Amino acid sequence: MSVTTADPTRLAAIRVQQAGRDRQKPISPAELARRIVRNYRITPAIELISDVISDAITQPGRRYVITTPPRTGKSVLVSRVGVVDALRRNPNAQIILASYSDELAQDHSREARAMIAEHSALLGYRLSPDKTAVGRWRVDGHAGGLLAGGINSGATGFGADLLLVDDPVKDQTEADSAAHRRRVINEFRSTLMSRVHPGGSVVLVMTRWHPDDLAGTLLRDEPDVWTHVNIPAVAEAGIPDALGRAPGVVMTSALGYTAAEFAAIRRSVGERAWYSLYQGVPAAPEGGLIKRDWLDQWRLPAAPTAPTKTVVGVDPADSGSGDSCGIVAASMTREGVVAVIADVSAPMTSDQWARAAVDLAVDVGASEIAVEGFSARETYQRVVKDAIRRTATPHPIRVTTWPPKGSGRGGGDAMARSSALLQGLETGTTRIAGHLPDLEGAAVTWQAGQHQPDALAALVVAHDVLVHAIGQQWGFASPLDSERRMREGTITSMPGYLRRRIGG
Known part of the structure; x- marks a missing residue:
């Protein structure tokens, strides 16, 4: 039987239920993303990154480096929803968002502004009408807001309770340039970090193309300060995995990539790009001086x-x-x-x-x-x-x-x-x-x-x-027995004098 008219009582109940959900505040950046971003999927990786962003927003002096495969939803969560959520929790918070170019940073800023404009009732704040430039805006009636720009654009006149650096290096070519790496590191340290207020937190999201890139330098020089959150596409022995998976376990992909599809991507992009983009390490773990295959x-x-x-x-x-x-x-x-x-x-x-x-x-x-x-x-x-x-x-x-x-x-x-x-x-x-x-x-x-x-x-x-x-111990060995054990694999090598056969 088909129903052609709606039950007014049922519709009223649905409206009350919906209003209740709207009034209920999201408890995490991931939950907020689910509410305001169409078809946003919360995977274990996103849930973990959400916890990291929440910790950086609510706790003083946090320092995080995040590396994950592309197309996981991390930039949406960190550089868009993260900004919106930080201002929801504290509308007086000043946030700096830096990327490799003004265009990319301002694109994130534009999307964050659109989220605020559409969901101001849920968020509890709105944009100031007199501070609405794409790369620089404030919360109406409060001191908080966002400055977004390229990493080399400077941050004059703006402090940071939260510094977000998303993709400070454009590609492999920039990463391989020693001069460019020095510029990025110097700009980060001398300009961006100097704008961070006492107790302010910093989150760096980037692809690890080179061992001496910005992330590598920070993790090497200040290992007790920076926490590295790495989520490889496929868990692999020797590669840090913040999700703690056993080797061979494939990440749950927001786009639904399977193990076979990740394998195809690896064949397509090559080993260096695979390990840099998808595994979060700056060199293929088969190794330089020490090969992964050996281990x-x-x-x-x-x-x-x-x-x-x-x-x-x-x-x-x-x-x-x-x-x-x-x-x-x-x-x-x-x-x-x-x-x-x-x-x-x-x-x-x-x-x-x-x-x-x-x-x-x-x-x-x-x-x-x-x-x-x-x-x-x-x-x-x-x-x-x-x-x-x-x-x-x-x-x-x-x-x-x-x-x-x-x-x-x-x-x-x-x-x-x-x-x-x-x-x-x-x-x-x-x-x-x-x-x-x-x-x-x-x-x-x-x-x-x-x-x-x-x-x-x-x-x-x-x-x-x-x-x-x-050399401090005496021992006796039978060449024939040693040869047998080598064939069986219980020992791995024999000196040449034990393998040499004497004719006659």
């Missing part, structure tokens, strides 16, 4: 259960003020393979890294802590020994500095010191046990001429100590 090919499922020796290697902080510090544990298996089993590298003071090294040694059963001691050998050794005395260690732990005096090891630059480790990772005599995402990510993005990541420097120390410990 995956030789990976161990877990740490060895009965190692012959376990060492914690430390690349200490340069000062006592909380610099980046590398602390890595590795074990030698009975087959002579170095297994990298743990990484707790982080910014730490001298007391903190010494205690962290001791705690790790206790956790993994290490018999030695070896500290890289080029600059302050005796001081580092004393600091670690003091930490051991303050800890109830269940077994003796020897403290050494590396390289040993008079050994002739450790000479040359970081590349030279790492040569044995690189060879071991390539041939399988050094393997990652399980998954160590931060260490692996740092390893495969390390390029010649760059500062060596602290975790990798610590691994160089642990690896060298373990490899040279082999």
